[in-house]
Amino acid sequence: MAAGLFSHRVSDLCLGKPALRSLPVAATVGDALSALRSSEDSFLSVWSCDHRSKAAAAGSHEGGEGGECRCVGKLCMVDVICYLSSEDSLSSPLEALKAPVSALLPKIPGQVVHVEPSSRLVEAIDLILQGAQNLVVPIQTRSTRRKQHQKLSSSTGPITVHKGEEFCWLTQEDVIRFLLNSIGIFSPIPARTIDTLGLISTEVLAVDYHSPASAALEAISRSLVEQTSVAVVDVEGVLIGEISPSTLACCEETVAAAVATLSCGDLMSYIDCGGPPEDLVRVVKERLKERNCRGMLEEFEISSAPSNSSMSSSSDEESFSSPNTRLARSGKYSRSHSYSARMVRRSEAIVCHPKSSLMAVMIQAIAHRVNYVWVIEDDCSLVGIVTFSSILEVFREHLENLE
Structure with missing residues (x-):
């Protein structure tokens, strides 16, 4: 059973996951707010893509798919709320919306990390333990690349395609859910109490x-x-x-x-x-x-x-x-x-x-x-x-x- 867990790849955790909706790093806070309002997702990914320069230099085709494209962060309505709660934003909220979306992103390196679908599950766990909060994984297949590129060209909302590929998040919750399917490997740990395992952190907010x-x-x-x-x-x-x-x-x-x-x-x-x-x-x-x-x-x-x-x-x-x-x-x-069933939370x-x-x-x-x-x-x-x-x-x- 343990050997089976070691053989699992990141792609095994990505089956059925939706493509990330994203914004360019050049977008404004207002653009981010608009996208969050219209999206069913809680989070949006922010991307830095150098399509045009690479395309021009290489005389490339298909919209510059050769350019480098990286996810540089993620944001949600909480980022917007915290940003608008500042004294300057309260005085002039409409001006605050014109700021670059980078103003919403935490200045902490390594929170979002790109990984290949072929990466081992244990490698993904190591990245999370090193501080990565979200792993960005390609979910693109060759057969749908051209169709998705056409969708990108006609899209008016946040895009989901980068360099002809779509990506998904891999989170701590995804990994924990996956490990539950093989929980017997970790016996007798799951049956032990959280205090004896030393899992209780007193460093709370x-x-x-x-x-x-x-x-x-x-x-x-x-x-x-x-x-x-x-x-x-x-x-x-x-x-x-x-x-x-x-x-x-x-x-x-x-x-x-x-x-x-x-x-x-x-x-x-x-x-x-x-x-x-x-x-x-x-x-x-x-x-x-x-x-x-x-x-x-x-x-x-x-x-x-x-x-x-x-x-x-x-x-x-x-x-x-x-x-x-x-x-x-x-x-x-x-x-x-x-307050849909998926999103509902109370202060309790x-x-x-x-x-x-x-x-x-x-x-x-x-x-x-x-x-x-x-x-x-x-x-x-x-x-x-x-x-x-x-x-x-x-x-x-x-x-x-x-x-």
């Missing part, structure tokens, strides 16, 4: 329930990078809930106004899947007025106005083709209103106990589509966190002993 949400911006950005979350605790260290990137990714970008004006506890209520309470909407408006954030106030009032809830998506798409793009209007960003944290088995924690995390589980005591005080990364580290060590 946590904020006080009553502290300003704006003070949690750095923690939110870091949790997105680390694929975890921000714990919200009271003065005694009891876990109240979380500010999760998975939840924020389902929201409109005008949530930036709530981040800038509410407490962490109120922000949890604001972004919960039931929609923001009216009293908190009023609080946000009042505080934007107090801070003289006229630009964001105007956009926030448009977004929260009930009369705009029936605006069609076609008119919104037209508005985004203009350089003077407005922020979201109520009913526009469908994911924040419909997913928890386990120190004596929970590793197998139970893995299944719990996968069931809730998260890369982590909070660890608490019986009195709900926060102990730490278990992440997919730490689980992969234990499994990789076991595989080393089998090699």
Whole structure:
């Protein structure tokens, strides 16, 4: 059985995965926002492609497929929200949308790594343990190359084809799910408790329930990078809930106004899947007025106005083709209103106990589509966190002993 696991290639984990939707690195924040609104995907990939120069130098054909094309990062609505929550962006959000999309990308090298489909599964695990959050894998076949190139030429939205190829993400969750199919190889590790395995990390991102949400911006950005979350605790260290990137990714970008004006506890209520309470909407408006954030106030009032809830998506798409793009209007960003089963998340944290088995924690995390589980005591005080990364580290060590 172990030999079978060692023989698996990265391509085995990519079967049926959708092609990445992408933006060029030369796009603006507004372009990214438009693409995120129209996409069913939570994330977009950002690419740096040198088609034209290479094509001109070589007199190339087929749109310069010989040029180098690399994925340089990924972004989601959380990146936009954090960016728009800054003081400068609050004052002039429309100007902020004109900034290059690179302003949204974390300046951390090695987060996105290209790998070949023929790479071994254990090599992919090693890359993740070295800090790669997403592996970019080609899913192109020769027979469909020309057809996809034609689709690229006629596409008006975010493209999926680079150098005639399509690519997919390979994530920590994909690897964990795949390893579950061969979990017997790792016996007796899955049956052991997470505390005896040393899987509980006390280095958590946590904020006080009553502290300003704006003070949690750095923690939110870091949790997105680390694929975890921000714990919200009271003065005694009891876990109240979380500010999760998975939840924020389902929201409109005008949530930036709530981040800038509410407490962490109120922000949890604001972004919960039931929609923001009216009293908190009023609080946000009042505080934007107090801070003289006229630009964001105007956009926030448009977004929260009930009369705009029936605006069609076609008119919104037209508005985004203009350089003077407005922020979201109520009913526009469908994911924040419909909360599909795939995307739904609440501010209620997913928890386990120190004596929970590793197998139970893995299944719990996968069931809730998260890369982590909070660890608490019986009195709900926060102990730490278990992440997919730490689980992969234990499994990789076991595989080393089998090699």
